[in-house]
Amino acid sequence: MSENGEKGVQPGALAGIRIIDLSRILAGPTCTQILGDLGADVIKIEKPGAGDDTRRWGPPFVTAEDGTPTTESAYYLAANRNKRSVCLDIADEEGRRQLLELVADSDVLVENFKHGTTARYGLAYEDLARVNPRLVYCSITGFGQTGPYAARPGYDLLAQAMGGIMSLTGEVDGLPMKVGVGIADVTTGLYATIGILAALRHCAETGRGQHIDVALMDTQVSWLINEATNYFVSGRRPVRRGNDHPNIVPYGVYPTSDGYIAVAVGNDSQFVRFAQVVGAEDLAADPQFATNAGRVENREAFEERLRPYMTAATTSEWLGELEAVGIPCGPVNDVEEVFSDPHVLHRGMKIEMPYEHSGAGYVTLLGSPLKLSDSPVTYRLPPPVLGEHSEDVLGASAAMSTLPGKERAS
16 A cells, blocks of 8 residues: 555655755755655754744745744745654755765755855765765755856746846736746756756666756746747747737736636637627638737737727626637636635545644645646655754754754754
8 A cells, every 4th residue: 555545556756766955945845745745755954053044034924723822934835744853964064074975875865055056065965976986966056056056046037037037027008027936946956857867867777966057047938939949930929918829819817797718719710719709700800810820919909909809798607608619728726725626625635634733733735736646645744853863864863953043062
């Protein structure tokens, strides 16, 4: 019987892989949580008495069953399940010795210190590769290991600003706008995960580890996607369009009589059906709007004529009628509505995990979007309290010197 209780289901795909997680905030922890969900043993190395910065990024904080707030923030919970927390001070000689012992028996190390920091402590890739030639070493920074900006500190906001997405996000005449969550961090974590999996495959074939260099700035630039190639091909600088698509019309959010609806009409045959449902046959018959290229070229005139049709019915009325003829559409949900949606709940995107160590009983977390038939993700460990597993991992005597509030022996 597997850890999630289903007969015949194999352990996680990465069971047996040990990962040393020297990262904090969001990009690195996102990467290591994904790997942990897939079965890897993730050892989260944290500074004694402080730990991951996000532990204090609140409110809100988790509330214990007796109503008192704990020291664990909701932000920290988002990216730290399936990990064991070990307190080690890498600025201390003994802490570095203990870390090297862990590295010798590990497969992957993930770190997100500023460029050059690990080298100062003798923990750069070249140093650790001598200890473990099979080690996959992933460095996550703001601007990478090379280039004129390499020494700069990196934050999600800076990546979004400098990487172009803020110039494309927001109302046409509004301020440049970042995405509402730390999306540069999250996508960097995803790319780091892909790189690590590829490097593990390479190591299995060759016996050699390697250094992975992943940067927030590079990742942000990479997901300019079609807006970048639109610019390369046309030479025209892309601009903010609100919710409009640069290459498809109608594709956006439209006011209804009681709210909003998102509509994505991907081809001209869909557009004919869409126009019939909303009563806008005149638009489908107009030569300037009959093709998607025409609608894109005449976007403002088309949108101005379409809006009165869309406000003639409620959101739910349009959803029923458009879905019936195969037009992609959906409501514009807030976060509360998302986690009341029966499909979201069916897909396991909201989970509960025991959280007794904080006095909270249970904690609600986001589920993984990965659905593997033979080696599914498992939710084995809730986000750990600081230093919770130091003794288990390091041994009782070694752990005592690194736990929060403990004095080192002289």
